[in-house]
Amino acid sequence: MARTILTVTSPRNPVGLPAPAQIPRLPTPNCLTVDESRDLSRVLFQRLWTLPEGSADYSYVRNTLVELNLALVRACVSHFRHRSEPTDDLMQVGIVGLIKAINRFDPGRGVEFATFALPTIDGELKRFFRDTSWAVQVPRRLQELRLKLARSHDTLQQQLGHEPSDPELAAHLGATVDDIAEARIATNAYTAGTLEPPIDAEGNDSPLSRQLGYTDYGLERVEACEALRPAIAALCERDRAVLSLRFTGELTQAQIGAELGISQMQVSRILTRVLDRLRAVLLAER
Incomplete structure (x- = not known):
């Protein structure tokens, strides 16, 4: 197969590769052996180095290199089998690392592509875990x-x-x-837990959320009522009646006036005076 590709030679094409318009369509990479894939990758890297980035031939050669070297991605992904992330997602992340390695690889340095690509793919996977697997992002x-x-x-x-x-x-x-x-x-x-799983300790099967403390705002009301009890007891009978009908009986000012035989305006003045007095007592207690 390599002999099929090495067909065109020229002073500007010393490795004997086809001109951009003459790049043949290659067989399916899955049909190649490991050695054939490695040899073909070397030739295609030499060709990729001579093509203008962004051209159709450049994209075709690079995509072929990706398919030829998917085994490198699978090898890196296999190191993270213990993770809970789906293998397909990890393969996608690994392919991104493979593409970065292909873009940066310089065949003129005489280094095997696998030696250069494996750390790049592995680093991309570790970066993925670092950025996505934490329940709460930390520096x-x-x-x-x-x-x-x-x-x-x-x-x-x-x-x-x-x-x-x-x-x-x-x-x-x-x-x-x-x-x-x-x-x-x-x-x-x-990792982040949940408050809903039951607790088995001491036979208690209620959710953890029921075992945790919380702020009981009703205690503040009890404290306020105890502080106001002497002040309410010191009010005259009519003031206590107005206060009780308004906040216990939940009557309107007009209904309270009809109940006590006074006007609505008088009820409003009584409530204002009594509430101001109770508010002053409560603030003094604090």
């Missing part, structure tokens, strides 16, 4: 420090023969004790 500095902290902890534990302290970890990593504490806090942001 990249803390994400990287978290990984270094986990590795350094095991290393120091073996070297020292005891659980390493925060100052020892900080000295080993060239960081501060505050950085170590911040990285540990950032670890809690990697």
Whole structure:
């Protein structure tokens, strides 16, 4: 198959590749062996280097290189089988890394493409996990420090023969004790739990949300009522009646006036005076 491609030679085409308009349509990459794919990739990289970027021939050659080297993406994706992300999504991310590697690869340096591409694809996958797998986004500095902290902890534990302290970890990593504490806090942001699963401890099967404390605003009302009780008791009988009919009986001012035989205007004045007095008492208590 390589002999089919190497057909045109010229001083401007020293590797003997076809001119852009003469690039033949290649067989399906799936039909090639590993050695054939590697040899064909070398030839196509030489050809890609001579084509203007953005041309139809450039796109065709690059797409063929992507298909020829999909095995590199599968190899990198296989390292992350323990992750929960779908394999198809990881393949898409790996292909992006493969395309970046193809665009940056210089065949004139004499380096095998696989040697150059594998770190690029692997880095693209790790960047994907870094940017998407955290439940709460934290700075990249803390994400990287978290990984270094986990590795350094095991290393120091073996070297020292005891659980390493925060100052020892900080000295080993060239960081501060505050950085170590911040990285540990950032670890809690990697996954997020839910308050709905039941708790099995001590036979309690109610959701966790029912076990957590919350602010009971009713306590503030109880406190206010106890503080106002003496002040309400000190009111005259008519003032207490107006207050009770308005806020306990939920009557309108007109209905209260008809009930007590006074005008609506009098009811309004009584309520204003009584509420101002009670408000002053409540504020004085605080």
